[in-house]
Amino acid sequence: MPIDPAAFRTAWPQVVRSLAVTTRSLDHGEEFAAEAFARAAAQPDGAITDLVGWCVQVGRRSWLDALRHQAVLARIQPQLARPEVAPVDVSPEPGEDLDDRLALLFVACDDAIAPGAQLVLAMRVVCGLTVRQIAAHLGIPEATAAARLTRAKATLARARGEFAVPDGAARDARLPIVLACVAGLFTVGQRDELQPADATQDPARDALTLAEALVARYPADPEVLGLRAVCRLGLARRPGRVRDGVALPLDEVDRTAWDRRLLAAGLDDASAAVARTPGRPGRFTLEAAISGVHASAGSAELTDWQRLAQLYDALLAVWPSPAVRVARLVVLGRLALTGDRAPDLDRIERDLEGLVADGPPYAARDASLALADLARRTGRTEEAAGRYRELLDVVPEGPLREFCRRYAP
Structure with missing residues (x-):
């Protein structure tokens, strides 16, 4: 049966969290959740009335099957004997009322994990994106995304042992990392998904959902x-x-x-x-x-x-990232064009060229777009067209590439 995107967005974090608690592993939680959703999609229409409960049940039984193949049948015999239609409890742990998506995000944003790997882990376990989708969104090779995900899970397992949602004090300490991760998800969505066709692949909407949950908490x-x-x-x-x-x-x-x-x-x-x-x-x-x-x-x-x-200027002082440097130069370029400050425009273009040469890929791309825009606005039509043609090789398929094609005849 086709799974409604809105239902998937709601069910995925609940199932992952429940299975992670059951298996005591975030890695196993999302692995068996993915298998359960795949089986759900193969069921006839109307066969499943409770998507979360069905997927948790199937995920738990898949996990038990895996344990059985590891020769621990005797230890888990009581669990295997449960009725097939037994009700599944997917409620949080006693005293824990944290939103499922937010709970997984606080787990993914453990400070033991490198920042880039935190974002990959969050996109996988919180948003349910595939490694291929994550790589496409972040503009990195699929192998790099997979390696970051593997390292993140391994680091988390070494540092924290069994899966557990951090308590209030630990969550407070992780809040800055969580905010940065949600902002990263939003940036990915805004940069690459101007017209998302699938609600399950819209990181910007996922980011807003998480931000709403964060405001409820703080x-x-x-x-x-x-x-x-x-x-x-x-x-x-x-x-x-x-x-x-x-x-x-x-x-x-x-x-x-x-x-x-x-x-x-x-x-x-x-x-x-x-x-x-x-x-x-x-x-x-x-x-x-x-x-x-x-x-x-x-x-x-x-x-x-x-x-x-x-x-x-104030933002650059508190968060001196390449993205802020590019955005600031874009604003200064606007001022230079409207305020008759040609020498400033020369300096601005030199600074942008520096970011194209030495900045990270996303900043280099945005700086190239800014240079092409300045060339177009100042009447350097051939230079602008050349820059837009070069951008066609780095901008993914979609509205932004068509924009570059529009000015690169």
Whole structure:
């Protein structure tokens, strides 16, 4: 039977968490969950009324079968003798009311695991993406994604032993890593999935779901509110970014298509995050303010680029990432074009060239897009076309590649 994408998104983390508790292993939990969902998809329509319970039951029996083949039949005989239709308890451990997806995310964001591997593990066990999908989303070879996933699981097993959701104090300590991981999921979705066709393959929506759960857990934390603001505002502005399968530059985006309800909610979050920041704003409070400036502008021309430059300067001080450096240079390029500052434009292009040469792949690609855009806006048509042609070799299939093709005749 075809599994409804919304049902899958809800059921996957519940099944993984339940099976991880049963098998005492996150690796085995997601392995047997994947097998159970595959079997569920092969069932006739109407055969399954409780997807979570059915998959947990099948996953547990698959695990028991594996143990039986390991010559431990005698030890698990009482469990194997349970009736086939016995009810399955998939409720959390006593006293544990943490959302299933959030619980798995706190497990995946263990500080014993390298940051890049945390994101891969989260996308696998929290979102249910395949290794191939993860590699495509992150722009890395499939073998690299698989190796990171294997290392993450091995590191987690060595560092923590049996599967367990961290307690309140440990979760608080992991919160900065969790926020960064959710932001990474959102960035992946916004960068590569301008028009996601499948709800089960939309990391941006997954990120918003996790941000909502985080706000429920930490309602007064300005950084948590800031992250939800970023997710809400980004998703609110996603409609209108594509026309006839081609991504649109900022000047041509159809702002009337924006989700006004989500936009208002995101602006409220951004305001609350700023208001609750006692001193120097953090990364996500500043990112929320930046998104708020874009969301509040009636057009690209009416955008407060000067304010954006100030906010990016502040963001660069607290989070000096290559992505922020590129975004800041894009804003400065806008100011240079509107403020008649040609020498500044030369310097901006030199800095972008440096990121193309030495930055990580995602930053190099974005810097190349920025250079092509500046060339196009300053009348250097042939240079712009050449840059867009080069980008056709690195931008994956989709609206963004069609945008490059549009300006690379």
